[in-house]
Amino acid sequence: MAFIDYYKILGIDKAATDKDIKNAYRKQARKYHPDLNPNNTEANKKFQEINEANEVLSDPEKRKKYDKYGENWQHGEAYEQQSRQQQSRQNNNGGPGGFEGFGGGFGGGEDFSDFFQSMFGGAGSAGGGRRTGYRGQDLNAEFQLNLQDTLQTHKQTLTVNGKNIRITIPAGIENGQTIKIAGHGGAGTNGGPAGDLFIKFNIPADARFxxxxxxxxxxxxxxxxxxxxxxxxxxxxxxxxxxxxxxxxxxxxxxxxxxxxxxxxxxxxxxxxxxxxxxxxxxxxxxxxxxxxxxxxxxxx
Amino acid sequence: MKTEHLITVREFCVYHNVDNTFINSLQQAGLVSVMIKSNDTFIPETELQKLEKMISLHQLDINVAGIEAITHLLDRMEQMQQKLIGMHNRLRIYEEE
The missing domain is CATH 2.60.260.20 (Urease metallochaperone UreE, N-terminal domain)
Structure with missing residues (x-):
């Protein structure tokens, strides 16, 4: 597990004030925010890094801890404390894998790096970078089909976040096409509606046609x-x-x-x-x- | 009658910590539509996704004019991405596997 230089990610030095951090975060987020970079996994990954850096540096307690241990964090008390938690977390990762053919898995969740988890424990507070809305998050998934599979409209059962949903894949669907399954994204909060599930279909080039x-x-x-x-x-x-x-x-x-x-x-x-x-x-x-x-x-x- | 979940603008603004005037400006720019019922303003469920996206942009210090420009650009970007997928698929005709 590698050390992550949060200051470098935000492009600031260690003497940065809270205001500097806020500005640097916003500047980077304007470039990499998922809402400004649809269907761009690279930008989304970058945004997660920025978000994590902001989560740590904008929180005085986390920043203090991070600054104290720095690159020697593995010798810190925090590491010892968290390593047990970390282990149980990893064991849970082997959970339901969805169904075959799901390539990309689901996007949208706020994932923190292993480094973050080992230093600060579980997920960060929601109050940091992004606040969740009333409407649940949209989820993205990929599904692979052969040309032969698209000759007829057919039903397919998918397991998404532990729930089985039955979708209809219309005949003649093309490579790269996306189908929206309304209401099957993340759950809403405060009575808000659930997000949508977007399934992108990958159809590899056919050997014959x-x-x-x-x-x-x-x-x-x-x-x-x-x-x-x-x-x-x-x-x-x-x-x-x-x-x-x-x-x-x-x-x-x-x-x-x-x-x-x-x-x-x-x-x-x-x-x-x-x-x-x-x-x-x-x-x-x-x-x-x-x-x-x-x-x-x-x-x- | 179809029941629709409505959220009052007041409640929405408190939750997201934004000013009422922000929603008004978005509405005046034609970017979201609200519903007025018995003297209260509501946000229809169908507008939530758009609106919450705009709020996350607003939190990055982007003003309404900027959000308006971005919305148009994102629409065009989506059209272009669709076209690109189509072109990519057509190009496969000329590719040897």
Missing amino acids: KRDGANLYNTIKLDLYTAVLGGELMVETPTGKVKVKVKPETQNGTKVKLKGKGMPVYKKENESGDLFITYDIQIPVNLTDKQKQLFEELSKS
Whole structure:
């Protein structure tokens, strides 16, 4: 566990007055406050550091303790006292892990560093940097889906902060899209409403299809003979293989539209995008003498 | 009738330690709307999130004009973030995996 230089975080020196600290905190907070940096985890992390620095330095008792032990804090009485508390806290950390697929976990909670916890014990007072509102905090979570999972609207049960909630994931949802589950964020205070839960969906690039909205794209190898003479081909779509007719004298790079074989259109029932396939014509290799002779004949015809 | 939880502006200001005039200025700037019922001013639940965000900005010494500018910028930023996600997804078409 590393020592944290709270003065450095706020950009002030040890002689700073209460007013200096307040000003420095506000200046930094104007840059990194989560409300000014939506969807910016880096800024949120930075804000937590600033908040923690302010929590310690703006509280005369905490500041005194911090200044007294400084970098030698581990030899201080405080460390001994808190280490037992710390241990029990860590044991609790292995609690409910939510469900699989939840990547980022939940944001919004005011987390203090291990350094802070070991020096000052549990969480800080709410009166310090930010005061909680009537409305509960919004929570953020991430959920991973495959392209295949988004072909149909489906229900999913998620465990959020120990509570099971059932959500509907509409077909055709796209990578990076966020769904708001109203009222499933943190609880409100003094009868205020609960915050909302925001679930961001991550859909990794599919190995088979490229996607643009509801349309899908794929390149398919086509042998020279079928391209020249025409024929049939089995083509993979998200919902299974379909038979496609190949016109005679098909040129390399020809694009064919398979209508309605793309992804469902988000929140539009019975509407689907298209699947576009591009032919990549394969020139035969390792020709036999006989085959070479036939091509020569062809070239002279 | 749909029941809605209302908080009086008075109660809200005491809790957040802000002046009544701050809420008035926000309302005049068109940033929040309040409700007047039987001679008392209330904050509808739907406005709470916005308002509490503005209060945290106010506590950083940002005045109403600044909050107004920030609100517009944040709206635009959100639109841009949405566009960026869309562009990022479209770019995947050209990326080899």
